[in-house]
Amino acid sequence: MFGLYLHIPFCEKKCSYCDFYSIESTEHIHAFVRTLVQEIDLRSTSDIATSVFFGGGTPSLLSPADMATIISKLCNSYAIAEDAEWTMECNPGTVTLERLEAYRASGINRLSFGVQSFTASELMFLDRIHNADEADAAMSLARAAGFDNVNMDLMFAVPGQTMETLNYNLLRMLSLEPDHISAYSLIYEHGTPLYARLKKGLITPQNEEVDAEMYALVIATLTAAGYEQYEVSNFARTRKQCRHNLTYWHGDNYLALGPSAHGYIDNTRYWNHRSLSAWTSKVHEGVLPEANREALTPHEQLVELLFLTLRADGVPLAEFQSRFDIDLQSLLQPDLGHWFDAGFVIDNGITLRLTGEGYRVCDEITLKMIERVG
Numbered sequence: 277m278f279g280l281y282l283h284i285p286f287c288e289k290k291c292s293y294c295d296f297y298s299i300e301s302t303e304h305i306h307a308f309v310r311t312l313v314q315e316i317d318l319r320s321t322s323d324i325a326t327s328v329f330f331g332g333g334t335p336s337l338l339s340p341a342d343m344a345t346i347i348s349k350l351c352n353s354y355a356i357a358e359d360a361e362w363t364m365e366c367n368p369g370t371v372t373l374e375r376l377e378a379y380r381a382s383g384i385n386r387l388s389f390g391v392q393s394f395t396a397s398e399l400m401f402l403d404r405i406h407n408a409d410e411a412d413a414a415m416s417l418a419r420a421a422g423f424d425n426v427n428m429d430l431m432f433a434v435p436g437q438t439m440e441t442l443n444y445n446l447l448r449m450l451s452l453e454p455d456h457i458s459a460y461s462l463i464y465e466h467g468t469p470l471y472a473r474l475k476k477g478l479i480t481p482q483n484e485e486v487d488a489e490m491y492a493l494v495i496a497t498l499t500a501a502g503y504e505q506y507e508v509s510n511f512a513r514t515r516k517q518c519r520h521n522l523t524y525w526h527g528d529n530y531l532a533l534g535p536s537a538h539g540y541i542d543n544t545r546y547w548n549h550r551s552l553s554a555w556t557s558k559v560h561e562g563v564l565p566e567a568n569r570e571a572l573t574p575h576e577q578l579v580e581l582l583f584l585t586l587r588a589d590g591v592p593l594a595e596f597q598s599r600f601d602i603d604l605q606s607l608l609q610p611d612l613g614h615w616f617d618a619g620f621v622i623d624n625g626i627t628l629r630l631t632g633e634g635y636r637v638c639d640e641i642t643l644k645m646i647e648r649v650g
């Protein structure tokens with residue numbers, strides 16, 4: 277069982293905060309599709325894919341014909357489960373009913389919209405190309421095209437944002453009834469225009485207390501609306517958890533294709549060249565377009581699994597015992613009582629899982645657990 281990730285490296289306009297690899301010109305998009313099809317031939321596996329994720333960049337810049345070409349190649353090259361989750365990230369400013377219907381007909385069954393905010397000043401600050409009305413329209417179009425599994429991304433701790441505007445954004449998003457919401461605090465990534473503006477003192481970031489208050493509001497509002505928090509930043513309606521992301525968070529294998537894509541197979545990470553031209557040259561030479569790869573030591577695997585599963589739907593006790601010969605409940609005994617009393621962690625006999633309160637102090641609990649496992 278594995279996940280498949282395909283990176284589509286094109287955007288109409290770069291957002292100031294984004295450090296994903298993408299370029300603003302779509303001039304080479306058809307050549308890119310031909311090369312991606314060739315990269316698929318370079319990466320074979322007999323395993324069964326249970327999810328396929330088109331991320332980016334802006335996959336919705338691909339024409340339905342190009343998307344159908346890639347999907348047909350994937351289906352001919354890999355064993356893909358009949359009930360696989362097929363997700364496509366979309367910018368709300370780039371969709372039409374016709375395109376969404378065509379994507380649906382070619383097999384995409386889940387959409388993820390980068391909405392981020394419904395407040396004009398915040399969207400402008402983030403350099404998004406869409407406005408709030410287009411986000412509303414994108415959801416209506418998605419439903420009309422037959423999508424019953426739709427995610428919306430939300431950003432908080434944006435400079436200038438207030439508890440009132442965040443509350444407005446949350447309520448307006450909930451009124452659209454998405455099946456899944458990913459809510460992230462704005463991160464100032466090195467190398468982005470936003471980071472440069474921060475360093476020049478041109479931006480006043482939200483302070484840590486406000487960031488924490490906003491996160492608490494997000495959790496309280498979404499859980500009260502019936503969404504289950506199943507990862508630090510992710511909330512889903514019943515049976516609408518993102519299967520692809522769970523592959524990452526459970527430490528399972530995922531194959532990644534496209535420039536800058538990161539894969540993880542049998543405890544080895546690899547990452548492709550972060551340049552369309554370097555990636556293209558390698559694929560055309562018939563070699564894997566990897567910039568590098570690294571095999572994780574058993575200790576690194578243990579720490580990674582602890583870190584990822586604690587942030588998500590719980591640390592699997594039996595797997596730690598069988599794979600690493602570690603009895604986590606005994607090892608964490610000095611801390612567990614305090615975490616249980618504080619309502620941060622629950623032990624259901626299968627996993628040690630964070631509660632809503634626990635997700636708010638996830639970093640501290642993770643550090644303590646990593647210290648205990650040595």
Ligand code: SF4
Binds near residue numbers: 289295296
């Ligand atoms: S549209 Fe998405 S991928 Fe493209 S620059 Fe903006 S955040 Fe990054």
